[in-house]
Amino acid sequence: MKNIYAIGVGLIGGSLAIDIKKHRPDTVIHGISRKDATLNKALELGLIDEKATLDDIENADLVIVSIPVDATVKLLPTILDKISDTGLVVDAGSTKEDICKVVENHPKRRNFLAMHPIAGTEHSGPTAAIEGLFVGKTNIVCEVEKTTFKLQEKALKLFTDIGMRIRYMNPVEHDRHIAYVSHLSHISSFMLGKTVIEKEKNERDIFDMAGSGFASTVRLAKSSPEMWTPIFKQNKTNVIETLDEYINNLTHFKELMKDDNFEAIYEEMKNTNHIKDILNGII
Template sequence: MKNIYIIGVGLIGGSLAKDIKKLDPEVIIHGISRKQTTLDKALSLNLIDKKATLEDIVNADLVIVAIPVDTTVKMLPMLLDKIPETGLIVDAGSTKKDICKVVENHPKRRNFLASHPIAGTEYSGPEAAISGLFEGKTNIICEVEKTAFKLQEKALKLFESLGMRIRYMNPEAHDKHIAYVSHLSHISSFMLGKTVIEKEKNERDIFDMAGSGFASTVRLAKSSPEMWTPIFKQNKVNVIETLDEYINNLRQFKQFMEQDDFEAIYNEMKDTNYIKQILEGIA
């Protein structure tokens, strides 16, 4: 793959660009963005070799789409119209059902691979791009059987070269599971930040008392609303289900507090400590 076009040269797109260039210095990475300032910054940071437009992807060997999921849904059919028969489009969206649905009957469906590299930070933009972001991370691939074998083979080889573990899942299962392990985490962080900000209006010293526990829990509240609002919208049904379960657990905890049932609270926390074993098994 000589000509790679990255649409959205931010944290994910920019980090992919850095690692791909490190793997193969001869590859030419073209950046596409609706903002010229983003492309200027990406050039100055050596994330891309050239600026490009959507019209240029007729020359692409690989197109990586790393933009908000609502824009991906709108743009993907048009991108498939333009991609050459030998080219492949890969997305990095955090939802998969709507993205897969919009191209299910496209004549060039075989030129698209639905993926979700589960990696990132709370930062955004070209400045957020870092080397090695995907090392040891899971990349979920959906509907791999709908992608031409030779094209999927090239993409999977690239992902593995970047250090990713590959997992296969259907779009519906992906969206359901990711609502628990990612989307709910972000909502919790945003709402904790909101609660503390509102309280801080009356108690100015609250942030002076905030330790590393608060900082780590609220870290995701620094994430981009432009990216996360469309994710919540596309995965609305699953997100509401996870919120119902989460709110029920919070209500139960509150009830234990009101009843001075600290033995129950202890048992709740002790039982939940099992998550350490689960996470150690993943690491």
């Protein structure tokens, strides 16, 4: 896979380009973006070797699509129309069901591999790209059986070479689980930030009094709305279900507070501390 085309050269696409280039120095990375300024910045940073357009991807060994999920759904059939029989298209979207559905009957479905590398930061754009972002991270692959074996084999070898673990999951299951472990945490962060901004009108007070706990909790509120609004829209049903459960837990905690039942609050927190044992295998 020498000729790689990155559609989207921000945090995910750019970081993949860095790590692929590190492990496969002879690879040529071609960048595709709606904005020429984005491609110029990617060139300046050394994320890509050349600018390209969609019409060029007939020459691609691998196309990596890392753009907002609504744009992926619209563009993916066209990308598959243009890919050669020996080329592979992968996407890195945070939702999988709608993306898989839009190409389920495409004549070149075998040339597509749906994936979701579980990695990222709150930053976006080419300047957000960093080396080693995917080391030790899980890459969820969906419907692998629908992709030509030789093509998936090459791609999965590439992704394991840059440090990712591969896990297989169906798209429906993926979207249900990711609503809990990713999408809900972003909503929680956005709404905590909103609550503080609305109540603490003096920005200096926020700056002076906010500790590292607050900063880490609202970190995700700095994430791109352009990226996250389509994710919430595509995974609406699952996200609403997780919100219902989260709100129920918040309401329960509030009632315990009102009842001065701090023994129960202690037990709630103690039982939840178990999460650190789970996360020790992730972080």
